[in-house]
Amino acid sequence: MAVLVTGGAGYIGSHTSIELLEAGHEVIIVDNLCNSDKIVLERIKELSGKSPKFYEIDITDKEKMEVVFKENKINSIIHFAALKAVGESVAMPVEYYSNNLISTLVLFELMKKYNVKNFVFSSSATVYGDPEKLPILEDSSLSVTNPYGRTKLMIEDMLRDIYYADNSLNIAILRYFNPIGAHKSGIIGEEPNGIPNNIMPYITKVAVGQLPHLNVFGDDYNTVDGTGVRDYIHVLDLAHGHVKALEKLSENPGIVTYNLGTGRGYSVLELVKAFSKASGKEIPYKITDRRPGDIASCYSDPTKAEKELGWKAKYGIDEMCEDSWRWQSQNPNGYKK
Numbered sequence: 001m002a003v004l005v006t007g008g009a010g011y012i013g014s015h016t017s018i019e020l021l022e023a024g025h026e027v028i029i030v031d032n033l034c035n036s037d038k039i040v041l042e043r044i045k046e047l048s049g050k051s052p053k054f055y056e057i058d059i060t061d062k063e064k065m066e067v068v069f070k071e072n073k074i075n076s077i078i079h080f081a082a083l084k085a086v087g088e089s090v091a092m093p094v095e096y097y098s099n100n101l102i103s104t105l106v107l108f109e110l111m112k113k114y115n116v117k118n119f120v121f122s123s124s125a126t127v128y129g130d131p132e133k134l135p136i137l138e139d140s141s142l143s144v145t146n147p148y149g150r151t152k153l154m155i156e157d158m159l160r161d162i163y164y165a166d167n168s169l170n171i172a173i174l175r176y177f178n179p180i181g182a183h184k185s186g187i188i189g190e191e192p193n194g195i196p197n198n199i200m201p202y203i204t205k206v207a208v209g210q211l212p213h214l215n216v217f218g219d220d221y222n223t224v225d226g227t228g229v230r231d232y233i234h235v236l237d238l239a240h241g242h243v244k245a246l247e248k249l250s251e252n253p254g255i256v257t258y259n260l261g262t263g264r265g266y267s268v269l270e271l272v273k274a275f276s277k278a279s280g281k282e283i284p285y286k287i288t289d290r291r292p293g294d295i296a297s298c299y300s301d302p303t304k305a306e307k308e309l310g311w312k313a314k315y316g317i318d319e320m321c322e323d324s325w326r327w328q329s330q331n332p333n334g335y336k337k
């Protein structure tokens with residue numbers, strides 16, 4: 001089955017491409033490399049023993065994208081490509097709306113023209129806003145507080161409208177919690193641009209001595225130790241979740257939405273402790289003010305994905321930390337030599 005993977009050179013897309021190739025799918029990656037490196041493609045080949053087809057194209061360019069649809073018999077699309085930094089989206093909303101929404105609309109138009117029926121969308125736990133109830137179920141109320149999050153919720157809404165108009169489509173909306181970890185080989189992983197916003201890449205950069213200490217954003221939340229609690233999930237578990245979602249779509253389920261999380265929350269200080277144990281490195285930290293827009297706790301109820309997809313996260317926090325550390329310690333400068 002030919003799967004178009006947009007953003008397949010990125011963090012989650014590269015791990016998922018390997019999983020898809022290993023499951024016997026034909027993979028076509030489209031990525032403009034605005035937040036990734038071409039070398040990832042060689043590593044995908046090295047790890048899976050198979051070469052995905054690759055197009056270096058900006059998905060907002062409909063003419064160039066049409067060539068991809070003409071040249072390949074695409075059965076399904078997994079749409080990872082997006083800009084994803086929350087702070088940047090507040091400073092550059094036009095770029096975020098333009099990139100994330102136009103690229104998705106181009107895909108919808110071409111899907112219709114080339115009769116592609118299956119679509120998997122990378123959504124985020126960010127669409128739950130500050131959750132009213134924990135753990136979070138898929139039917140919880142939705143709200144967003146920044147342009148990045150709004151692009152995710154807008155695309156979810158578009159997908160619900162598009163399905164309403166055409167019931168022959170099969171759509172999986174996957175809401176990821178907090179992806180961390182890396183491939184077991186340590187040769188692909190997460191490489192954020194500049195100083196990381198998310199906690200795990202920040203911790204690993206402290207561990208390799210590129211940043212002096214971690215700033216812990218607030219210790220006065222109503223949580224186990226006052227620091228923020230999140231549902232960290234191994235990127236390999238997420239990758240597997242996409243293969244399971246494709247299997248589900250082949251049963252013609254219509255539009256379906258799943259949380260991809262472990263169901264277990266860890267505080268910032270618990271994560272730091274687990275990372276120190278996994279890496280043998282002390283992580284110096286300072287408690288600072290809360291980060292504007294942050295919430296106290298966010299963790300999933302993943303039972304719907306378990307029941308309907310037969311998917312369950314198998315890696316715990318220790319392995320997530322070990323694998324993040326293996327990637328960072330073997331590649332202190334990421335994909336750059």
Ligand code: NAD
Pocket residue numbers: 006007008009010011012013030031032033034035036057058059060079080081082083084099103122123124125176177178179198
């Ligand atoms: P990433 O930045 O590593 O990967 C995204 C890829 O998309 C990059 O390789 C980038 O070059 C490409 N891209 C962006 N715009 C493009 C365009 N117009 N045309 C072609 N390629 C383009 O990000 P990631 O962490 O792998 O995230 C993948 C998806 O998952 C994103 O949609 C993101 O919003 C979503 N998500 C990520 C997280 C997370 O914490 N990483 C959490 C929830 C949801």
Ligand code: UD1
Pocket residue numbers: 086087124125126149177178179197198199200202214215216217218227228229230268291292293294298
């Ligand atoms: C962030 C995004 C969210 C996105 C998610 C996954 C914000 C406000 N939200 O959420 O939209 O879906 O990433 O990509 O950016 N922390 C520190 N010090 C740091 C970094 C983080 O203490 O240097 C704390 C945070 O306060 C939080 C936890 O670590 O409690 C996790 O933070 P982060 O990795 O940024 O993820 P989210 O806040 O869940």
